[in-house]
Amino acid sequence: MLLTMDAPVLVTANEKMQMTQVKVDAPHPGEVRVKMFASGVCHSCLHAYDGSHATPMPIILGDEGSGVVESVGEGVTTLVPGDHVIISWLMNCGTCQACRNGKPAHCWAPSPFGALLDNTQRFHNAKTNENILHYGPATYAPYTVVPESSAIKIRKDMPLDKAALIGCSVTTGFGAVTNAAGARPGESVAVVGCGGVGLNSIQGARVSGAFPIIAIDTSEAALKMAVKLGATHTINAATEDVVAATKKICPRGVNYSIAAVGNTKAMISCLEMLSAGGTMVVLGAPPSGTTIEFDPTARILTGERRMIGSKYGSSNPHVEFPMLIELYLNGKLDLDSLLTGSYRLEEADKAFEVLAKGGHGRGLITFEQ
Ligand SMILES: NC(=O)c1ccc[n+]([C@@H]2O[C@H](COP(=O)([O-])OP(=O)(O)OC[C@H]3O[C@@H](n4cnc5c(N)ncnc54)[C@H](O)[C@@H]3O)[C@@H](O)[C@H]2O)c1
Ligand SMILES: [Zn+2]
Ligand SMILES: [Zn+2]
Incomplete structure (x- = not known):
C-alpha cells in the first residue's frame, strides 16, 4: 500500500x-x-x-x-x-x-x-x-x-x-577498536575526535582493557564525556601540540590511533603519534577530494606502521547489533x-x-x- x-x-x-x-x-x-x-x-x-x-x-x-x-x-x-x-x-x-x-x-x-x-x-x-x-x-x-x-x-x-x-556511531566507533584495530589489554589507544563515533571508540578501548586511553578533541565538553566513558588521559587539540602531548603519555608512541573526525590535520597527527608496529584507523571522512601528504619511508616503512580504513567499524551488523545490546542491557556499554x-x-x-x-x-x- x-x-x-x-x-x-x-x-x-x-x-x-x-x-x-x-x-x-x-x-x-x-x-x-x-x-x-x-x-x-x-x-x-x-x-x-x-x-x-x-x-x-x-x-x-x-x-x-x-x-x-x-x-x-x-x-x-x-x-x-x-x-x-x-x-x-x-x-x-x-x-x-x-x-x-x-x-x-x-x-x-x-x-x-x-x-x-x-x-x-x-x-x-x-x-x-x-x-x-x-x-x-x-x-x-x-x-x-x-x-x-x-x-x-x-x-x-x-x-x-x-x-x-x-x-551507526556506536557500531562504527566501538568496532574500529575491537574489530579493525583489535586492541588487547594493556595496549595504548588514542582517539582523535570524541563525538558520536569517537566516544564509542573510547568505549571499545575500555571494554578491550586498553591502557592508556587518550581522548583528543578541540572541545572541553567532548573531553569530559570521554573521561566519563573510559578515557584515562585527555588532550585539548585547540590548545596543545597533539603529537607532543601524546608522546608525553606514551614516549614511544601509541599502539593504535583512531581518526574519528573528518579533518586532514587530525589524520596527520594520528600517523605521527604511532609507535613502531602501530596502526592508525581511518574513520572520519574529510571533505570530498581532500588529500594528505606524508613521507612513506619515515612514517610507514621503517617502523612497520599501518594505516587502515574501517567502514562501519568493520562489523557484521547481524552479529554485532545484538552483541552491543547485550553489553548495554548488562551495564557494560553506556x-x-x-x-x-x-x-x-x-x-x-x-x-x-x-x-x-x-x-x-x-x-x-x-x-x-
Ligand atoms: N567510517 C565510517 O563507517 C563512519 C561512520 C560514521 C561516521 N563517520 C565519519 O566519522 C566522522 C565523525 O563523525 P561523528 O558523527 O562522530 O562527528 P561529530 O561531529 O559528532 O564528532 C567530531 C568530533 O571531532 C571534534 N573535532 C573537530 N575538529 C577536531 C580536530 N582538529 N582535532 C580533534 N578533534 C576535533 C569535534 O569537537 C567533535 O567532538 C565524520 O567524518 C563522519 O562522516 C565514518
Ligand atoms: Zn553515520
Ligand atoms: Zn552482498
Whole structure:
C-alpha cells in the first residue's frame, strides 16, 4: 500500500531542509518498510548537508535509526510486521560471497548511492512525482524502505531510542577498536575526535582493557564525556601540540590511533603519534577530494606502521547489533550518556547546527508514534 508522509528533504547544500509531502511505495520483493521510532544525527549526514561531501539531491538524509517493521515485501522470510529493528546503513545484498562471509561492507552488489538494490527509489514528491534519493537507509523519513538484510531484528525489551545509536556511531566507533584495530589489554589507544563515533571508540578501548586511553578533541565538553566513558588521559587539540602531548603519555608512541573526525590535520597527527608496529584507523571522512601528504619511508616503512580504513567499524551488523545490546542491557556499554539532545523531525536543521559546533555527544530525532 502506498503511504504519504511529511519528511525533510535536502534540496540544496547549506540551505535548510524542506518539509515535503512524500509518497512512499510499498516494499518491493525482498524489502521491508519500517515505521521509524528514532534517528541519531550523524556527521556523515552533516557532511552532505553542509556541502563538504558532494551529494546528489533531492535526498532524504539519516544513517542511524531504529523502528518497527510495518510491512514486508514478497519473499521476505526473516521479518514480520511488528518486529523491532535497527537499520544498517550498509544496504548490502545479503547473498554475495562477501555478505555470506560476514563482511557486508565488502558487498559485491550494494545499493547504488541514492537508491535501493534495484537502483530505483521508493520516495516520490507527492506534488511533482519527482523521485527523491535515499541517503543510504534514509532514517529521517518517518517511514523508510530498506532491503531485508539491512533491517536487523532486536529484542523487544531494548529501548528503541538507545537502539537507534547502534545503527551507526556506536557500531562504527566501538568496532574500529575491537574489530579493525583489535586492541588487547594493556595496549595504548588514542582517539582523535570524541563525538558520536569517537566516544564509542573510547568505549571499545575500555571494554578491550586498553591502557592508556587518550581522548583528543578541540572541545572541553567532548573531553569530559570521554573521561566519563573510559578515557584515562585527555588532550585539548585547540590548545596543545597533539603529537607532543601524546608522546608525553606514551614516549614511544601509541599502539593504535583512531581518526574519528573528518579533518586532514587530525589524520596527520594520528600517523605521527604511532609507535613502531602501530596502526592508525581511518574513520572520519574529510571533505570530498581532500588529500594528505606524508613521507612513506619515515612514517610507514621503517617502523612497520599501518594505516587502515574501517567502514562501519568493520562489523557484521547481524552479529554485532545484538552483541552491543547485550553489553548495554548488562551495564557494560553506556548509551545513556551519549544522548545529549532530543529533537522533533521539524527540528532536524537545528540538530545539525548543534552537531556542527562539536562537543555534543549524539542528538536524537524522535518520531511521532
Ligand atoms: N567510517 C565510517 O563507517 C563512519 C561512520 C560514521 C561516521 N563517520 C565519519 O566519522 C566522522 C565523525 O563523525 P561523528 O558523527 O562522530 O562527528 P561529530 O561531529 O559528532 O564528532 C567530531 C568530533 O571531532 C571534534 N573535532 C573537530 N575538529 C577536531 C580536530 N582538529 N582535532 C580533534 N578533534 C576535533 C569535534 O569537537 C567533535 O567532538 C565524520 O567524518 C563522519 O562522516 C565514518
Ligand atoms: Zn553515520
Ligand atoms: Zn552482498
